Amino acid sequence: MKIKKAILTGGGRATRLYPVTTTTNKHLLPLANKPMIFHAIDKVVEAGVKEIFINVNPGEESLQRAIGDGGHWSIQITFFEQTGGPQGIAHVVNEAKKFIGDDSFLFYLSDNIFLGSLIPFFHKFEKEKFDCMLALSHVDDSRFFGVPVFEKDGTLIDVLEKPAYPPNDFAVTGIYLYKSKVFFDAFERIKKSPRGEYEISSIHSLFLKEGKKVGYEEITGWWKDTGKIEDLIIANQLLLDQLDTNKFLIHNVMDSSVVIEGNVHIGIGSQIKKDVILHGPVIIAENCVLESCTIGPYVTVGSGTEIVGATIKNSIILENAEICVPICISDSLLGKKIKLIKKPKGKFQGQRMVIGDNTIVEM
Numbered sequence: 001m002k003i004k005k006a007i008l009t010g011g012g013r014a015t016r017l018y019p020v021t022t023t024t025n026k027h028l029l030p031l032a033n034k035p036m037i038f039h040a041i042d043k044v045v046e047a048g049v050k051e052i053f054i055n056v057n058p059g060e061e062s063l064q065r066a067i068g069d070g071g072h073w074s075i076q077i078t079f080f081e082q083t084g085g086p087q088g089i090a091h092v093v094n095e096a097k098k099f100i101g102d103d104s105f106l107f108y109l110s111d112n113i114f115l116g117s118l119i120p121f122f123h124k125f126e127k128e129k130f131d132c133m134l135a136l137s138h139v140d141d142s143r144f145f146g147v148p149v150f151e152k153d154g155t156l157i158d159v160l161e162k163p164a165y166p167p168n169d170f171a172v173t174g175i176y177l178y179k180s181k182v183f184f185d186a187f188e189r190i191k192k193s194p195r196g197e198y199e200i201s202s203i204h205s206l207f208l209k210e211g212k213k214v215g216y217e218e219i220t221g222w223w224k225d226t227g228k229i230e231d232l233i234i235a236n237q238l239l240l241d242q243l244d245t246n247k248f249l250i251h252n253v254m255d256s257s258v259v260i261e262g263n264v265h266i267g268i269g270s271q272i273k274k275d276v277i278l279h280g281p282v283i284i285a286e287n288c289v290l291e292s293c294t295i296g297p298y299v300t301v302g303s304g305t306e307i308v309g310a311t312i313k314n315s316i317i318l319e320n321a322e323i324c325v326p327i328c329i330s331d332s333l334l335g336k337k338i339k340l341i342k343k344p345k346g347k348f349q350g351q352r353m354v355i356g357d358n359t360i361v362e363m
Contacts, residue, residue: 088197109174
């Protein structure tokens with residue numbers, strides 16, 4: 001049976017990305033100037049999925065407004081709330097039980113970004129009639145992930161959740177395939193972990209102990225779990241690098257002094273004034289104003305942003321920012337409507353700042 005249904009994550013608080021995620025759902029943060037969750041939807045649709053179910057935080061509507069009902073992708077998208085507060089990602093899957101029914105399905109953590117296609121993953125699951133299939137990737141430190149345990153012959157025998165002493169450098173990524181009855185039967189028999197959550201690794205361990213057919217496939221190319229600021233910056237770089245050159249378009253007339261090197265996209269209505277240098281890959285969204293600045297490489301600029309006098313590289317700038325001061329910015333995530341501006345003449349020479357919780361400023 002072809003897999004036509006998928007569950008995607010859209011909830012959570014993303015505290016490691018504060019303060020930006022206090023006002024913006026993590027899954028809507030832009031990577032290559034496209035909301036993060038759109039990359040996940042694109043991958044799922046490419047593999048043939050026709051129905052997607054996305055969990056959201058109670059009372060939140062930002063994802064629904066941004067994504068819509070799926071018409072943009074010619075599929076159907078349904079949103080559902082995770083009742084009873086955060087109880088682990090296995091609980092998220094169980095909350096979608098009424099939508100999944102008896103169909104095999106994909107579960108995809110939408111903050112996972114990877115290069116490649118899900119189609120071979122789907123084919124292997126179907127051809128070998130697995131009950132479950134996991135996607136694995138090598139990581140620098142597997143203590144922060146689910147970690148597979150293998151026999152010497154490569155047979156998968158267990159999955160450990162965030163072990164203090166990992167047996168290898170593999171991580172179980174946030175891409176899973178399941179037969180529905182096998183998953184939902186197992187969920188009824190697992191207990192919450194010491195941290196009070198229904199762990200997805202507990203499901204996989206139970207499968208293996210009971211002799212269910214669990215397959216795995218190593219992700220080739222690259223994979224990134226965007227849990228931290230530095231992960232977002234790297235994912236943005238990787239996605240910009242793999243964009244087709246036909247995605248980089250220049251929609252306006254620029255000042256003759258502007259210098260462009262490499263792949264650069266400039267959105268409709270943006271004004272690129274005098275003494276601007278753009279080192280691609282760079283994406284400038286719609287209705288921006290740039291003057292006397294150097295941007296790139298690896299910078300995405302949200303719509304309505306004004307930049308004057310700054311040098312910026314390896315950074316993500318959300319919409320309606322104002323950066324009008326001679327400053328060098330690198331490896332940064334700047335939120336919506338932020339202002340970096342000159343102080344009025346005659347004021348004390350210290351810096352004036354309004355900084356939210358958990359902000360980091362390197363001066």
